[in-house]
Amino acid sequence: MTTDTTYLLENRNLEAGQRFAALSALFDPVSLRQFDACGIAEGWRCWEVGAGGSALVQAVADRVGSTGHVLATDIDASWTQPAARGNVEIRIHDVADDPPPATSFDLVHARLVLVHVARRELAFRNMASVLKPGGWLVVEDADPALQPLSCIDVHGPEQELANRVRAGFRTLLSGRGADLSFGRKLPRMFHEAGLEDVTAEAYFPIRHPQCVPLEIATVRMLRKDLEDRGIVTSDEVEKHLENVRGGRLDLSQPPMISVRGRKPR
Template sequence: MGQDKGSRDEGSQGEVPEGKGYLLDNRQVEAGTRFDALSALFDASTFRHFETVGIDEGWRCWEVGAGGPTVAAWLADRVGPRGRVLATDIDVSWTGTAAEGVEVLRHDVARDEPPAGPFDLIHARLVLVHVPDRAAALRSMVRALRPGGWLLLEDADPALQPLICPDEYGPEQELANRLRRGFRHLLQQRGADLAYGRKLPRLLREAGLVDVAADAYFPIASPACDVLETATVHQVRDKLTAAGLATDEEIDRHLAHIAAGRLDLATSPMISAWGRRSSEGGAC
């Protein structure tokens, strides 16, 4: 799943009480590995959706919960020197050296006022599924759109396809799926909505956006899936064992299976939904 602040993965915003924050702490060294794997898995799909809404030179773009630098850099290249790209997150330490034309700002999308706009395009990937006040974050983004501007939200839906090994044909795959159930349990304890992705089209319509459409994408058996799962397990292994959801021996066995290339690992479906603020300004 997705980026957080002093506890954040690509796209996750909103402060919660100590011990209940986002599960995949960005202060851990594995966070950078996860960002790279998420980029390898999903950037091409994200960029395809940018093309769908017709991003052009001179556009003003807000990348919410930016995490790593790749998406903001692509936007900056597309909008050119006449455009503007603002990349925000609660923890901006993983954005690296911002590409030319990218402005980086520490910002909490659920609590802070929207940054100065309006924007032609606002994008958030793997953000809202983890935000405690998702409704406030969505309202903030819609308010920041110019009339005719586009909002593109992309969030995972682990409840729609919960298996990390869809082809569960043996004990190694069963173990992987059992550890994935433990991971989902930990996410739910911290307030993640594991069925949020499927709600996005409806939520965009309810927010007053028009021309709403959506699709879904999830890789199966990509090398980047192996990298992502390995980094994720390393990040949460102490929490899995502390909660009695797995033993160290089971986790070591699972990691060895990944390293040996014996698992066809998948991701949760990524639901991408996009809509346009009416030129009459009807969005709430």
């Protein structure tokens, strides 16, 4: 029997754009804070891996200015295209299966990508291999096993249903080869790659307005799989979406672990 390790939340779905917008609103400030801590400046060359949407690519392009350059790659870059401009190149590229770009970078970043990639260690090595001396690698990934619940304060059937839907999502992710405890492994991977000045921290939204559109888009994207596998019924999905839209849930996301480290000079 073979395991399907293709990316679960395919970008060709209409809801992918809504997910990217919500992910940006939730996490771009966290990522930009990492880049600022690295000292991102005009003229830097950056590689945004598994870019997804366009907002973060645009923000990085603004920071590096016209003398800098941003390479944004993804296995499906349809939603990245609005970021196209003079100092941005958008390319279809698989971070594990394709050779890394034949150039070196001041900053390489991947957020919520490696957790989905079956050959994630190879992907990590590919990213680290193209750092300039003194260049920074920033990898941010969720660790759902640290905190798997959708609603951490369970006080009724609405929260129980929300947590069952989230558990089903995790089952689907695992079935595609995702490592649900990947985030915690990142600091060790940075050390083993010989990177210096390694710093790791976590951001854990417990109730954030953007968790609502993120949940709606994710559930709409996966409802067929969830129903076909008997994880939830169609009525339960409708009930859950009604609870989410009605603001009756404090929806959380798993901790996202952000790690940065730099190649020795």
